[in-house]
Amino acid sequence: MRPETIEFTDGLPVKAFVRSIEQYPYHWHDTLEIIQVLKGSVHVGLGNDNLLLKENDIAVINIGELHRITKSEQDNEVLILQIDASFCRDVLPENEYFFIYCCSPYHESEVPEKYKIVKETIAQLLKALSEGPTGNSKDTIHNILTNMIAYLNYSFDFLRWGYGITPFSEKLVERLKKIAGHASGEQEVQLGLKALADEVGVTLHHLSHDIKDKFGFTFQELLYYSKCEQAAKLLLSTERRVIDIAMECGFSDVKYLIKHFKQNFQCTPSEFRKKHQADKKSLASQVKFHDCPLVESIHITKI
Numbered sequence: 001m002r003p004e005t006i007e008f009t010d011g012l013p014v015k016a017f018v019r020s021i022e023q024y025p026y027h028w029h030d031t032l033e034i035i036q037v038l039k040g041s042v043h044v045g046l047g048n049d050n051l052l053l054k055e056n057d058i059a060v061i062n063i064g065e066l067h068r069i070t071k072s073e074q075d076n077e078v079l080i081l082q083i084d085a086s087f088c089r090d091v092l093p094e095n096e097y098f099f100i101y102c103c104s105p106y107h108e109s110e111v112p113e114k115y116k117i118v119k120e121t122i123a124q125l126l127k128a129l130s131e132g133p134t135g136n137s138k139d140t141i142h143n144i145l146t147n148m149i150a151y152l153n154y155s156f157d158f159l160r161w162g163y164g165i166t167p168f169s170e171k172l173v174e175r176l177k178k179i180a181g182h183a184s185g186e187q188e189v190q191l192g193l194k195a196l197a198d199e200v201g202v203t204l205h206h207l208s209h210d211i212k213d214k215f216g217f218t219f220q221e222l223l224y225y226s227k228c229e230q231a232a233k234l235l236l237s238t239e240r241r242v243i244d245i246a247m248e249c250g251f252s253d254v255k256y257l258i259k260h261f262k263q264n265f266q267c268t269p270s271e272f273r274k275k276h277q278a279d280k281k282s283l284a285s286q287v288k289f290h291d292c293p294l295v296e297s298i299h300i301t302k303i
Helices: 086-091 112-130 135-155 172-182 186-200 206-217 219-237 242-247 253-265 268-274 280-286 295-300
Strands: 014-027 031-039 039-045 050-053 058-061 065-071 077-084 289-292
Touching: 014 280, 031 039, 031 050, 031 112, 039 058, 058 112, 065 186, 077 086, 077 112, 086 135, 086 186, 112 135, 172 186, 172 219, 172 289, 186 206, 206 219, 206 268, 219 242, 219 253, 219 268, 242 268, 253 268
Parallel strands: none
Antiparallel strands: 014 065, 014 077, 014 289, 031 058, 031 077, 039 050, 039 065
């Protein structure tokens, strides 16, 4: 389960199902996952964030993103869409950095029209899936998925919009994506940002301030979170020493991994491993949910 393997059938790069979830521990998979709460509410854990998703809320779980889902005080029914990562990459072949920030509790009130379009597209997809994997239906499903991924990529791309509603310029976005995709150390990040500042005609201080204002974090902090997330996956799925994990994830010293890990996960790497790592049998026993009929969700998701 760590990572969780998702199998797609009927020649379709998507799965859709409804579950009533009690607990689903930390896991990740090679899919783009969309969660929409149909009834009740659930907690979704992403790093240090613990989101409460209520009825009709949606959240996107990015490809390979570490997450967990737990029941709130209310019973729930949750629609889960999983889209094959290879299909996403085929749709966006030139996009090396693909990170979507689409989360109702934090964002929907500012851009309700964007979320409305996503929810309408989900409803169209479910209708097409309900018709079965026939020839025409497959084409329809592929077209809907292609349009959905393209729309999510532009309208919710984190490096384009951050947490706000005003996008960075295309030139700046392109450069930020290159830095995010290739920089492996703080020195490289600084050099990349300095070159970018010179290119767009502003000072490094001005550019860094704009980035922090947009994202709520410095660019280095964003990349450190990515490294800590990778470390968390290794802590859960291997028995490697913390010092070796630090080196593998690009930290020059284990103390820097510990420092940034505590900032992002509110505990040390060793504490995280002790709390969340489990063998296959005990991990399976922690997963608690039951499936609900998918057909009932089709009318619920209509806008």
